[in-house]
Amino acid sequence: MNRHISDAKVFKALCDEHRLMILELLRSGEKCACVLLEELDIAQSTLSHHMKILCESGIIDSRNEGKWTYYFISEEGSQSAKSLLADLTSVKEIQPSRGVRTCP
Amino acid sequence: MNRHISDAKVFKALCDEHRLMILELLRSGEKCACVLLEELDIAQSTLSHHMKILCESGIIDSRNEGKWTYYFISEEGSQSAKSLLADLTSVKEIQPSRGVRTCP
């Protein structure tokens, strides 16, 4: 079940402020790269790099329409991110009661 | 509401594999630093650095007992992380229907 070994990827996608801002922009519906570029004050190649990371994390998906690429929040991807976070922070059933010393 | 500006911090705490492993270890109950250290094959100063980041993110909390420090998953902190992720990936009510072109 070693999910945590490689699943830092999902959270890595979320730990950059530009990428969080992109996510925020996409909450109001899909946008093409050129619109995102106008809002973000970063170089086009930088935006492309961020979109690649977001897409590879699964949280964002894209579709092509002619020469444009539209990005949108993936329902499936964000659901699995939420499940992963819930798992990571959930305390297991069988555990020593708090306050029990595990040190000598 | 500009939460995303500074709230990369919570996710930054989750984007390192050692820190995810620490979280996994704490799922079975609080542990003192020396126990974590045995499991992780990293230097003591490195562990201390990771624990600081995790605690500052709010996801993990600590308590002192004598010379030991015990770390545990914070119910409150992980709840707010989950809320934040849910917000970030939730699509807003009013939005243009998908497929509407926002580019010329």
Add this chain to the structure above:
DNA sequence: TGAACATATCGAATAAATTCGATATGAGGA
């Protein structure tokens, strides 16, 4: 086909994070 535009990739510069050993701090017990 060729010009114009949107996006992706490459390579290099800069910035940020991780890691370690050395050392400091602070608590407990002799």
Add this chain to the structure above:
DNA sequence: TCCTCATATCGAATTTATTCGATATGTTCA
């Protein structure tokens, strides 16, 4: 009080991420 042990902090080395300009790819339209 002094010694020992647990954890934190410091400073430097290394690794990883971000960023940009330049260029490549691929699409549309004349």
